[in-house]
Amino acid sequence: MKSSLRRIIPTGLLKRYRAYKKRQALKAYEGDRVFCPICRSKYDHFADFGLVVRHNARCLNCGSLERHRLLYSYLQNKKNIFNEGEKKRMLHFAPEEFFLKAFANNPSIEYVSGDLFPELYNLNGTYNVTKIDITNIPFSDESFDVVLCNHVLEHIPDDALAMLELYRVMRTGGWGVFQVPIDYSLVNTYEDFSITEPKAREKAFGQIDHVRLYGQDYKTRLAKAGFSVTEDDYVTQMSSAEQYRLGVMPHELIYYVEKQPTD
Numbered sequence: 001m002k003s004s005l006r007r008i009i010p011t012g013l014l015k016r017y018r019a020y021k022k023r024q025a026l027k028a029y030e031g032d033r034v035f036c037p038i039c040r041s042k043y044d045h046f047a048d049f050g051l052v053v054r055h056n057a058r059c060l061n062c063g064s065l066e067r068h069r070l071l072y073s074y075l076q077n078k079k080n081i082f083n084e085g086e087k088k089r090m091l092h093f094a095p096e097e098f099f100l101k102a103f104a105n106n107p108s109i110e111y112v113s114g115d116l117f118p119e120l121y122n123l124n125g126t127y128n129v130t131k132i133d134i135t136n137i138p139f140s141d142e143s144f145d146v147v148l149c150n151h152v153l154e155h156i157p158d159d160a161l162a163m164l165e166l167y168r169v170m171r172t173g174g175w176g177v178f179q180v181p182i183d184y185s186l187v188n189t190y191e192d193f194s195i196t197e198p199k200a201r202e203k204a205f206g207q208i209d210h211v212r213l214y215g216q217d218y219k220t221r222l223a224k225a226g227f228s229v230t231e232d233d234y235v236t237q238m239s240s241a242e243q244y245r246l247g248v249m250p251h252e253l254i255y256y257v258e259k260q261p262t263d
């Protein structure tokens with residue numbers, strides 16, 4: 001709307017007009033064919049998302065994407081973390097706001113979230129994000145039952161050190177999920193630390209702030225830090241109708257890691 005028009009229209013009327021436009025836009029999504037397990041919203045379909053547009057991708061209420069809903073479903077249905085009586089201590093890196101709220105408010109989780117840049121979170125003082133350098137985690141050994149570190153390691157120059165730190169703070173018998181973007185056509189992870197310009201990084205690694213592109217050896221890299229790693233094809237245990245209903249990608253593997261006793 002032109003600024004000259006904006007000046008003559010009363011603010012209240014403009015607000016009502018915008019709310020009306022938003023309601024009209026949402027009408028196209030009304031229905032119950034899809035379900036977001038994180039915020040429990042139902043729609044006819046999720047919104048399109050991505051530079052290369054993906055259909056049925058983004059939740060209109062909480063903003064979750066396919067990978068978030070897959071992870072939540074995994075934690076809820078396969079790991080049963082929201083129902084067990086025994087309280088789990090969880091460390092969560094770079095928490096998405098919808099996850100942070102869901103985990104922090106869950107009575108079965110003692111929740112610690114961390115990020116190298118906690119000042120970038122706008123949570124109005126309601127939730128706490130601790131400043132944590134993943135290559136020097138400020139917690140003692142064996143501190144957490146569950147560690148979530150998703151879409152973080154591809155940003156970290158010394159990811160081997162980060163993996164050792166993740167292993168150190170995990171309790172023996174504990175587990176985690178460590179998702180990263182993977183190009184399965186690469187046998188070996190592609191790294192070149194001479195590439196530092198954002199545009200060049202985007203071209204080489206897929207995003208301006210990624211420092212590598214993981215390949216098929218991601219599992220081996222985690223195992224070197226001590227983890228037992230499972231590439232879990234949990235998503236294939238759902239019917240295609242269920243995959244559509246949750247709006248998940250049908251081939252995404254869950255990188256499930258465990259710290260087992262070494263005896």
Ligand SMILES: [Zn+2]
Pocket residue numbers: 036037038039040041059060061062063064
């Ligand atoms: Zn949602």
